[in-house]
Amino acid sequence: MSTTIKPMITLEEICIEAEKIRLSNPNVGDKIVSDIYANAETIARPAVTKKATEARPWDHKLDDILTSRLFGYPIMLTLLSLIFWITITGANIPSQMIADILFAFQDQLLVWFELAGAPSWLTGVLVLGMYRGLAWVVAVMLPPMAIFFPLFTLLEDLGYLPRVAFNLDNMFKKCHACGKQILTMCMGFGCNAAGIIACRIIDSPRERLIAVLTNNFVPCNGRFPTLIAIATIFMGGMVISELQIAVASLVVTCLVMLGILITFAVSWALSHTILKGEASSLVLELPPYRKPQFGAIFYRSLIDRTTFVLKRAIIMAAPAGAITWILANIYIGELSIVGHLAAWLQPLGYAIGLDGFILLAFILGLPANEIVMPILLMCYLSSGQMLEFESLEELQRILIRNNWTWLTALCTMLFCLLHWPCTTTLLSAYKETGSKKWTFLTFIIPTTIAFTVCFLVAQTARLLHLV
Amino acid sequence: MNNVLTNIPLSTIGIGSMCQIVSLNLQGLLRRRILDLGMVPGTPVQCIRKSPAGDPVAYMVRDTLIALRREDASQINVNLM
Amino acid sequence: MTNANTEEHHKLLREHFGITTTPGQFTVALAGNPNVGKSTVFNALTGLHQHTGNWPGKTVDNAQGNFTYLDRSFLMVDLPGTYSILAHTVEEQVARDFICFGKPDATLVVLDATCLERNLNLALQVMEITPRVIVCVNLMDEAEKKDININISFLQKELGVPVVPTAARNGKGLDDLRQKLYEMSTGLCIAAPRQINYSLEVENAIQQLLPKVSRLIGPNLNPRWVALRLLDGDQAFIRSITHFLDFDLNLTSLQEVAV
Numbered sequence: 001m002s003t004t005i006k007p008m009i010t011l012e013e014i015c016i017e018a019e020k021i022r023l024s025n026p027n028v029g030d031k032i033v034s035d036i037y038a039n040a041e042t043i044a045r046p047a048v049t050k051k052a053t054e055a056r057p058w059d060h061k062l063d064d065i066l067t068s069r070l071f072g073y074p075i076m077l078t079l080l081s082l083i084f085w086i087t088i089t090g091a092n093i094p095s096q097m098i099a100d101i102l103f104a105f106q107d108q109l110l111v112w113f114e115l116a117g118a119p120s121w122l123t124g125v126l127v128l129g130m131y132r133g134l135a136w137v138v139a140v141m142l143p144p145m146a147i148f149f150p151l152f153t154l155l156e157d158l159g160y161l162p163r164v165a166f167n168l169d170n171m172f173k174k175c176h177a178c179g180k181q182i183l184t185m186c187m188g189f190g191c192n193a194a195g196i197i198a199c200r201i202i203d204s205p206r207e208r209l210i211a212v213l214t215n216n217f218v219p220c221n222g223r224f225p226t227l228i229a230i231a232t233i234f235m236g237g238m239v240i241s242e243l244q245i246a247v248a249s250l251v252v253t254c255l256v257m258l259g260i261l262i263t264f265a266v267s268w269a270l271s272h273t274i275l276k277g278e279a280s281s282l283v284l285e286l287p288p289y290r291k292p293q294f295g296a297i298f299y300r301s302l303i304d305r306t307t308f309v310l311k312r313a314i315i316m317a318a319p320a321g322a323i324t325w326i327l328a329n330i331y332i333g334e335l336s337i338v339g340h341l342a343a344w345l346q347p348l349g350y351a352i353g354l355d356g357f358i359l360l361a362f363i364l365g366l367p368a369n370e371i372v373m374p375i376l377l378m379c380y381l382s383s384g385q386m387l388e389f390e391s392l393e394e395l396q397r398i399l400i401r402n403n404w405t406w407l408t409a410l411c412t413m414l415f416c417l418l419h420w421p422c423t424t425t426l427l428s429a430y431k432e433t434g435s436k437k438w439t440f441l442t443f444i445i446p447t448t449i450a451f452t453v454c455f456l457v458a459q460t461a462r463l464l465h466l467v
Numbered sequence: 468m469n470n471v472l473t474n475i476p477l478s479t480i481g482i483g484s485m486c487q488i489v490s491l492n493l494q495g496l497l498r499r500r501i502l503d504l505g506m507v508p509g510t511p512v513q514c515i516r517k518s519p520a521g522d523p524v525a526y527m528v529r530d531t532l533i534a535l536r537r538e539d540a541s542q543i544n545v546n547l548m
Numbered sequence: 549m550t551n552a553n554t555e556e557h558h559k560l561l562r563e564h565f566g567i568t569t570t571p572g573q574f575t576v577a578l579a580g581n582p583n584v585g586k587s588t589v590f591n592a593l594t595g596l597h598q599h600t601g602n603w604p605g606k607t608v609d610n611a612q613g614n615f616t617y618l619d620r621s622f623l624m625v626d627l628p629g630t631y632s633i634l635a636h637t638v639e640e641q642v643a644r645d646f647i648c649f650g651k652p653d654a655t656l657v658v659l660d661a662t663c664l665e666r667n668l669n670l671a672l673q674v675m676e677i678t679p680r681v682i683v684c685v686n687l688m689d690e691a692e693k694k695d696i697n698i699n700i701s702f703l704q705k706e707l708g709v710p711v712v713p714t715a716a717r718n719g720k721g722l723d724d725l726r727q728k729l730y731e732m733s734t735g736l737c738i739a740a741p742r743q744i745n746y747s748l749e750v751e752n753a754i755q756q757l758l759p760k761v762s763r764l765i766g767p768n769l770n771p772r773w774v775a776l777r778l779l780d781g782d783q784a785f786i787r788s789i790t791h792f793l794d795f796d797l798n799l800t801s802l803q804e805v806a807v
């Protein structure tokens with residue numbers, strides 16, 4: 001063959017030669033890009049004709065308002081609280097309806113099990129554990145998510161998110177982080193695991209790590225309804241009923257703002273300690289606004305969220321319900337296993353404004369944040385009076401009977417907002433960073449902050465005799 | 468030619484003004500990014516708006532709105548048109 | 549006729565890209581700038597529900613989906629949006645490696661009709677790698693709203709590849725797109741994509757390297773393009789080429805060269 005006769009050429013040799021050319025002509029890389037663009041111009045210029053239209057298109061006018069010095073920030077805040085307000089208002093009635101239906105069916109199930117002569121432990125595990133856990137998750141999680149996400153997707157489709165990044169970049173820059181971090185946080189509302197994967201849009205590895213480590217301070221899908229539920233029944237419940245929803249929305253907005261503030265603080269701290277470095281660059285494209293497709297968005301994000309919530313409920317909530325029921329109904333001495341664990345956790349729980357059961361529920365909820373409230377309720381219901389949870393209003397009675405005060409509610413919400421990420425999120429963090437160290441930090445930073453904040457709040461309130 | 472208006476940093480351009488890229492002093496990935504977006508020498512750029520805090524600033528390049536931080540824009544030299 | 553239906557190609561896709569194709573199935577890569585509607589086109593063709601959103605960077609993972617047209621099955625890969633495939637970031641590298649070494653039967657480059665110039669930059673780069681390119685000018689409805697008129701037949705003549713105007717969100721132009729993908733994949737249509745004209749300075753440098761590059765890589769890749777990447781000192785590309793084409797190369801000495 002002729003090729004074998006020729007002297008062998010290696011890639012290395014050619015690289016050396018290319019390197020020589022590059023040394024004598026250092027801008028050849030730039031020149032290549034310029035040349036490609038010159039070609040693109042020659043093709044595009046004659047192919048495109050553009051009629052000169054009115055001087056300022058409408059999206060410029062919209063940008064004038066949405067990114068204005070005066071209104072930029074207030075509009076962001078207003079939109080955020082408006083979304084929460086609509087979500088909380090809208091979720092109330094469907095939540096109640098779903099609860100009515102699902103719990104009516106539970107009674108029916110109990111009747112059938114009795115007719116079939118099922119042993120009480122079987123009825124307990126399947127109906128009072130599994131089914132009840134599932135029903136609770138569906139009734140409480142589904143409606144807020146099915147309202148929140150279409151609204152959020154609407155803003156996303158309009159093109160508002162890049163404007164938020166544009167408005168907030170300066171603050172991120174001050175923390176030596178990247179403005180695109182807010183985009184990853186927005187994805188975190190859906191699911192922190194998805195938020196962490198979205199961090200790939202940040203070019204600087206240092207700033208990407210900051211975004212990964214702090215994503216958890218945005219309440220996800222699984223925590224957000226818990227916040228809404230507690231805010232509605234507790235915080236809102238303290239005022240006259242006309243104001244209940246407004247107060248609840250305000251509380252949730254404040255919590256989300258607190259999460260964002262803590263994100264800034266932690267980003268700043270990381271940039272000045274273990275992830276030391278200057279702010280790098282930002283290249284952010286602001287796409288034109290596009291008219292959202294209302295119908296398609298509502299339909300798709302509704303279906304998306306519903307399947308997501310239902311899937312998680314079946315995978316996580318049903319088994320967790322069964323296990324909790326078992327743990328709550330096996331007695332060792334005076335107390336059930338749950339009772340023993342809670343008693344053991346009580347001092348720590350009390351110190352941070354919670355109680356042993358709440359802390360236990362958060363710990364057992366590690367696989368998925370959705371199941372924290374169902375576990376807690378099941379623990380309360382089994383250990384105390386066997387009161388049946390049938391409506392959302394009854395939730396408040398259950399909690400008060402278990403000595404909840406406004407401080408318990410506040411600390412539970414704070415802990416829920418700030419505590420460790422779920423296992424799915426940790427797994428994503430591990431996949432994205434490829435390092436056990438960063439995954440561990442993703443776990444330990446929120447945990448430390450949650451304990452510290454709740455401890456300070458609880459101790460201050462008690463010291464000042466506010467409770 | 469007026470000395471003030473040639474070879475000045477992009478970051479000094481006022482809102483609404485048009486300019487043309489002369490050269491980039493940027494390094495590494497950012498330099499490639501900026502080039503890939505079509506900000507090559509000779510490209511017209513218009514300064515469109517400032518963010519509420521005054522930084523970053525959005526520029527129109529080849530029909531696309533692109534936001535850059537002041538530090539980065541100051542490394543791009545332009546001629547005012 | 550097409551390179552896709554060999555056992556070897558299936559193996560390559562499986563092992564290097566984690567893509568499992570069925571025998572006789574065509575692969576189609578979906579490339580384009582961020583936020584031009586790639587995922588919308590993908591959804592429209594495959595009937596899947598990839599997330600879309602009006603901001604650059606919505607898709608960061610490769611998604612795959614199937615569709616059937618005229619009794620042939622196609623596997624579509626939704627690549628992350630990139631401004632270029634000169635591979636300065638991981639996403640660009642992923643997109644570039646797939647188009648270059650994954651040897652899809654067709655690469656669909658989606659362009660934004662409202663800023664064609666910037667988008668053509670990427671299309672031209674893709675056309676340098678593979679002749680099996682179809683250009684889809686999406687967002688035609690937006691362009692119309694902005695009174696931008698695009699001469700599609702002129703564009704097609706200039707580019708030398710099929711150009712299909714679409715408004716993917718409204719389902720316009722999709723049939724034409726399927727037809728063109730079919731023709732390209734089955735070899736019914738053979739494109740002669742326009743090659744980039746480089747300035748003298750670059751062209752001279754290419755010519756210096758070209759003979760050796762041609763001899764080294766044989767018919768696998770476009771030697772001009774490889775020469776350009778080497779001139780650019782593209783580390784990621786040198787790693788990819790060694791990885792995919794099994795070059796025996798001493799990487800440590802290479803790194804010294806490249807610094």
Ligand SMILES: Nc1nc2c(ncn2[C@@H]2O[C@H](COP(=O)(O)OP(=O)(O)OP(=O)(O)O)[C@@H](O)[C@H]2O)c(=O)[nH]1
Nearest residue numbers: 583584585586587588600601605606607629715716
């Ligand atoms: N008006 C109009 N909008 C469209 C069309 N195609 C896509 N869009 C919208 O453009 C936006 C971007 O679409 P995507 O499909 O997410 O874009 P992409 O190219 O996948 O973006 P990345 O994943 O970020 O690279 C979405 O809001 C779509 O609804 C179209 O033909 N007409």
Ligand SMILES: [Mg+2]
Nearest residue numbers: 586587606607
């Ligand atoms: Mg996409």
